[in-house]
Amino acid sequence: MIQSNFYEVIFKRKSIRKYELKPLDIKVQHEIEEFAGAVKPLYEGIKTEIRIVSQGEASGLLSIKAPHYLIITSEKREGYLTNAGYMLQQIDLFLSSRGLGSCYLGLTRPIKVIKKELELEVVMVLAFGNPAEVLHRVHVSEFKRKSLQEITNITAYEQFLEPARLAPSATNSQPWYFTGDNEKIHVYCVKTNLLKALVYEKLNKFDIGIALYHLATAARNFHRGFEFVKEKSAESNPPKGYYYIGTVVIS
Ligand SMILES: Cc1cc2nc3c(=O)[nH]c(=O)nc-3n(C[C@H](O)[C@H](O)[C@H](O)COP(=O)(O)O)c2cc1C
Structure with missing residues (x-):
């Protein structure tokens, strides 16, 4: 399709x-x-x-x-x-x-x-x-999003991470953080306090799935493979304030 x-x-x-x-x-x-x-x-x-x-x-x-x-x-x-x-x-x-x-x-x-x-x-x-308002944005600057530096410490892979950055999320909270190296992108989700977690924990996990689909779409666009796996070392080493969801292997 x-x-x-x-x-x-x-x-x-x-x-x-x-x-x-x-x-x-x-x-x-x-x-x-x-x-x-x-x-x-x-x-x-x-x-x-x-x-x-x-x-x-x-x-x-x-x-x-x-x-x-x-x-x-x-x-x-x-x-x-x-x-x-x-x-x-x-x-x-x-x-x-x-x-x-x-x-x-x-x-x-x-x-x-x-x-x-x-x-x-x-x-x-x-x-x-059918929309009763303008359907599309004209320029990327119209997206209200965190900068790439706020959501990752990876300097490569901008072609995959920029689409993930633009993903929609509940209340536009953008709960994702990406670390990694030349072949892998480790995906983490923000931890919320107990009260916030009642509403946001489920929504945040859903949001991460949205961002992952944007990443997968970018990989396909650049004729690269996309695989989502679990890695023990990435799981036990999350950035402060985040927990591990999984690792994207780009081939
Ligand atoms: C999981 C999820 C739940 C959302 N719930 C609502 C909602 O209840 N009401 C609403 O007006 N927008 C909702 N939104 C839309 C977000 O506010 C919107 O995606 C975000 O502000 C980014 O704006 P954009 O989608 O126009 O790029 C939701 C989005 C996501 C991903």
Whole structure:
């Protein structure tokens, strides 16, 4: 599918919060469903389901009115939140490349009747539809993000880390930090205090999955291999205030 366009989309996508409330054409809805059914997981073997519901079928704090909402549910296994972020970011970029708007909604949940029908835990809701505001950024300077120096001590690999830097995250917290050497990028997530952790720990792990998908897309764009593994030495040596998620091996 149109995956090769995604690299360029990373440099212009943004969250869309105003939508035309008219439902998308059935043909377009089917195209999205088909794409959603084919997204690649970060970790094999975690059961997930993606379901699309309509306006009025999801609600919550900081929610947004949209004609459609995509819900990802998952089996609760190690890495499931990061896995879900990696999967959903494929859809976020696909929608943006297709001229459609989308916005993650971390505290929105499906209404009771829908929830009852779901077998697995609801991880995230993504609003989407025809945008009623400008869809894309024109220049990278329009992204409000930390500098590369604030999120990594690696001086090589800018072509992979710059796309990761631009990844969206809950409340734009950008909870990632990258260390490494010439072949590897170790990925860490910020530790939060107990109170913050109640809301942010899950969201932050999801955010890391989004950034990892941007990294994987950059690797593909430059015809390099992307593998995500665990490394004992990187796990036991996190930067202060961060914990280990995994290591990207670029080949
Ligand atoms: C996991 C996650 C949850 C989010 N939840 C909300 C939300 O509940 N409401 C909202 O308006 N935006 C939400 N956002 C959008 C972020 O605020 C947005 O991605 C961030 O500010 C960066 O802006 P950008 O996406 O336009 O680049 C969420 C984003 C992520 C990744």
